[in-house]
Amino acid sequence: MTASPPPITVPQANPGAGYRALQAEIDAAVARTLASGWYILGQELRAFEEAFATWLGVPATAGCGNGTDAIALALRALGIGSGSAVVTVSHTAVASVAAIEMVGATPVLVDIDPLHYTLDPAELAAVLEDPPAGVPPIRAVLAVHLYGQPADLDAIRPLCQRHGVALIEDCAQAHGATLHGRRVGGFGAAATFSFYPTKNLGALGDGGAVASQDPELVGRVAALRQYGWRTHYISDDVGVNSRLDELQAAILRVKLAHLDAQNARRQAIAAAYDEALAGTSLQPPARRPEAGHVFHLYVVRTAERASVQARLRQAGIGSGIHYPQPVHLQPAYRDRIALGPARCAATERAANEVLSLPLYPELTDAQVEQVCAALRTLA
Numbered sequence: 001m002t003a004s005p006p007p008i009t010v011p012q013a014n015p016g017a018g019y020r021a022l023q024a025e026i027d028a029a030v031a032r033t034l035a036s037g038w039y040i041l042g043q044e045l046r047a048f049e050e051a052f053a054t055w056l057g058v059p060a061t062a063g064c065g066n067g068t069d070a071i072a073l074a075l076r077a078l079g080i081g082s083g084s085a086v087v088t089v090s091h092t093a094v095a096s097v098a099a100i101e102m103v104g105a106t107p108v109l110v111d112i113d114p115l116h117y118t119l120d121p122a123e124l125a126a127v128l129e130d131p132p133a134g135v136p137p138i139r140a141v142l143a144v145h146l147y148g149q150p151a152d153l154d155a156i157r158p159l160c161q162r163h164g165v166a167l168i169e170d171c172a173q174a175h176g177a178t179l180h181g182r183r184v185g186g187f188g189a190a191a192t193f194s195f196y197p198t199k200n201l202g203a204l205g206d207g208g209a210v211a212s213q214d215p216e217l218v219g220r221v222a223a224l225r226q227y228g229w230r231t232h233y234i235s236d237d238v239g240v241n242s243r244l245d246e247l248q249a250a251i252l253r254v255k256l257a258h259l260d261a262q263n264a265r266r267q268a269i270a271a272a273y274d275e276a277l278a279g280t281s282l283q284p285p286a287r288r289p290e291a292g293h294v295f296h297l298y299v300v301r302t303a304e305r306a307s308v309q310a311r312l313r314q315a316g317i318g319s320g321i322h323y324p325q326p327v328h329l330q331p332a333y334r335d336r337i338a339l340g341p342a343r344c345a346a347t348e349r350a351a352n353e354v355l356s357l358p359l360y361p362e363l364t365d366a367q368v369e370q371v372c373a374a375l376r377t378l379a
């Protein structure tokens, strides 16, 4: 008989701690919103959309129901649907790919740069020059800023420009990440955000947003998210129902005010983990010199993943795998998705070796030290 493992004292994620850390402020915002008598598309949403736009450095944002819808709404606002292909990666939340198919477009999945886990520009160049057989014209690239680190936009943007395809940033894991000192979200035609509770900017329920340098595009998203209305009860376009409600918007206003400090805390914890990993066989996350990484996840790489995960578990430490199966190998997608020339070989290798350590701003110093102590024992 094997002894049952000790309780998890450092979970990999802990959205409840995120609530408790700001409980008084959040409770006041919730009470204010409940008392207002207005629960959908009101002043809390407008105030959040403005504050978020200002914080990102773009003219406008539009809230919506979740990060998947944000991608679908951005694509639709750009006129991308059936008869168009969209390039993205297979090493991502399945949502990135699901959203492309939601609008009727065809995903083309290319391989990642194995060091940073983001879209490999050489693969993008190859599919733009010589698209896979049978796919419609490529009209957009969805660049995922994975784990909190920007994709290689210095290489990706000129490729998009040269080939006349729209660049959309999937910023669901990268609220506040920077490139050459500028926050991601304004580098392409549109950018999409998720406010799923564990994201760097997390609601206490579902939420999402689209940002753009083009206020008209944001206006189209704002219409599409509510039945295509620009005027009440008159649909100019066929829209959907994907709204960010007033309670979530009020909570997000509170959380946004703390986001810079929380991202700094994430970076400090990441630096502590880096130090603890020195001299172990685990590979810490690589940083792009031109980028500011906000560590949505702290992902190490190891060929001994199962045993590392078990030893952390014995020390009361949770861990996660993001993501265990590349999208193109998942049952719903297998054998029917067009791939780039490398056939996602680096993606498939990464999926077997990546491991996410606990990382969120509410980790106490003692918890961080508990993780570091366990890491140091890994040869």
Ligand SMILES: *Cc1c(COP(=O)(O)O)cnc(C)c1O
Pocket (backbone or CB within 6 Å): 066, 067, 068, 069, 092, 093, 095, 096, 144, 170, 172, 173, 194, 195, 196, 206, 207, 208
């Ligand atoms: C979380 C996430 C999404 C989807 O967001 P939801 O709010 O869960 O719909 C999309 N892309 C990436 C990279 C994500 O991490």
